[in-house]
Amino acid sequence: MKRLLLNKVLGTVGDSINDTEYAVLMDLIEHIEELQNYSIREAAKNNFVSTSSISRLCGKLGMSGYSELKFHLKNQYEFLLANQDNDYSSMKQTAHQLKVLFQENYSKTIESLDEKSLDTFIGYLKESTHMMVCGSGISEIIANYFTQRFQIIGKDAWLVDLSAPGGIYMNHLSKSDLMVVFSRSGESSYILKKAKIAKRQEIRIIAITSSKESALGEIADEILPIYGSKEPLDVSFNITTYNSIAIMFVDLLLQLYMEGMTHRLKG
Template sequence: MYLKARVMANLKTMILNNNDKLNDSEKKIIQFVVNNPESCSKLSLSKLAKKLYVSESAIFRLCKKLGLSGYSELKFDLHELASSENRAIRAHSDFAHDLLKATADVVKYFHSLNLKNLYQAFDNASMVYLFSTGWEQQLIAQYISHELFMVGLHTTILPSAVDELKAASRNAKKGDVLFIISFSGDSKIINEEIAKLKLRTDKFVLVSLTNMKQNKLASLTKYNMYFPTVVFWKDLKITKRLPLLQPIV
């Protein structure tokens, strides 16, 4: 159990922490085995030494410098490293399938919507305000702004700050559209401000764009649209959730 926890913590970190202890020959050995963990984990000490044209004692000394008890522990670490990379590769390979499914789901969802009244609201608006709750949501705001610009609508992208909502409410004209783009739709601060905004003024036609689940923001707006997210593995280490959108006009 200790070994597995340490490996996942991980072998590459141990190498970096002890890199200054290694000579050039040892660095070449460790670079090879880390780049080929699956095949090296299946080799005996003598076979690996023969493959790398080094002595068995050289590999054993390398293990000690890394803080390992011996070659058997290195083999175990390499096996765990190979297994973790294979799991990440399998997860990564599912991205295309998940993206296709999400695309089909969002197309089906948008086809089910009756957007006639929302389109009419766009026609009546002198300005469409786009408020995002984070940098990823701001990318969506920029995308929507571009799409609306292509059909002749004026838009203003608001920075992610509550004060910007207050400023927009002072400058807006009756009938203007306010898009609120939020991943969860459950930000207490944003939702409280939207509730206050509805009490202060009836200028805005409120539209929310959130992830596909029930949320407070959706209940506060006249129109709500959902988008799915797809898990994306980058460099097999970092996961992100990418929003999937279709043109709305």
């Protein structure tokens, strides 16, 4: 059960914590039964780190401090114990864990949205006559989904082919007034190259990413954040919900766009 708890916590941060912080987290979970009386100074001493290092770990996990982290770990551990079922297969246990994690992270995504930025983006979509959509790796799959969903309802949307000759890109760029960029880390060199060219052409750029403080975030006109790891790839084999939430986020944007268009027609 402690291993399940560790995977559940890591699923919210991916690989954004370092090896030392990982060791501290493991130590806290190992002391879960007596965690209430396990002080930050004792934890720091046992892991050969400073108390400020543990405080930084708390921040990465979205906690205000050590006390909140202890409460969160204890609460999550008791939840797992209360919901364990010996009749569950390994598959069902994993599926249940993923469902709970998805619900938590999707809620955090919605809570982190700035409604003004969201309204601005929907307004840009309504005004756009030719929209480019860009992504690389798994984000390209999500970008393709976004493109096709909006093409189906009649939007002039084009998926950027990162491997295509520059002349093709510049031709589409000359007709475009909006660029939607999907990038988990916001640091992909392929994406940044295309976005910077679009920026020089004074094209509006919308970034959909897990990292506002990224190179992409710096040049974007609006940022729509998705809660999740900032790592470009999930190489830790921990459960991640970022890509699933990104797909659902596309559907949310489509629904908001359609509602806005309906109100415009009625008006």
